[in-house]
Amino acid sequence: MRVRFSTVAAALVLLCCTGLQAAPASEPEGDDMVRLLNDRGLLVQLGGQIDQVRQTMGEKASELVMTAMGFLGVPYRRGGSSAETGFDCSGFVRAMYQQTVGLILPRSADQQAAATKTIDKNELRPGDLVFFNTMRRTFSHVGIYIGDNKFIHSPRSGSEVRVEDMRMSYWQTRFNGARRVEPANNNP
Secondary structure (H helix, E strand, O other): OOOOHHHHHHHHHHHHHHOOOOOOOOOOOOOHHHHHHHHOOHHHHHHHHHHHHHHHOOHHHHHHHHHHHOOOOOEEOOOOEEOOOEEOHHHHHHHHHHHHOOOOOOOOHHHHHHOOEEEOHHHOOOOOEEEEOOOOOOOOEEEEEEEOOEEEEOOOOOOEOEEEEOOOHHHHHHEEEEEEOOOOOOOO
16 A cells, blocks of 8 residues: 555654654554554654754755655656656656745756755755766756755656665765755746
């Protein structure tokens, strides 16, 4: 049975807003939503990111990450830009920023890199963009940084929106840079 994406998003927002901590997998909380997240392994997987989002982000950036988490499991689709049709990497990033922050980013990953502010990897904050060379060209893949060296993205055909660790050798060797979206970068 597949979890509704809005249910997961609501649960993550609830966890952030109420200050609940991630429960160990062996001790599920009584709350149905917390139990659902625990059963799906999301509390353990996302507990640190939830705390970091709550502590380090402004309201809009926090909403961006929480909204993105609500789309975990949406299938990849080349050229896709909605939950109904599926997302490609840049379509996912663009949709998240448009829905939550109200900024319209360019459509392709390389254009998104060009339209955003370059930052050092050690300056990454949840909500920033991370870029990778996955197609033998720079900035061919993009995701949203969620904290603790993890990012959320729509990876490739046959896959779905998911969270990955940037410390994995695959992502380390393909990392192209980090960017910060600023309100002045509202170019369609």
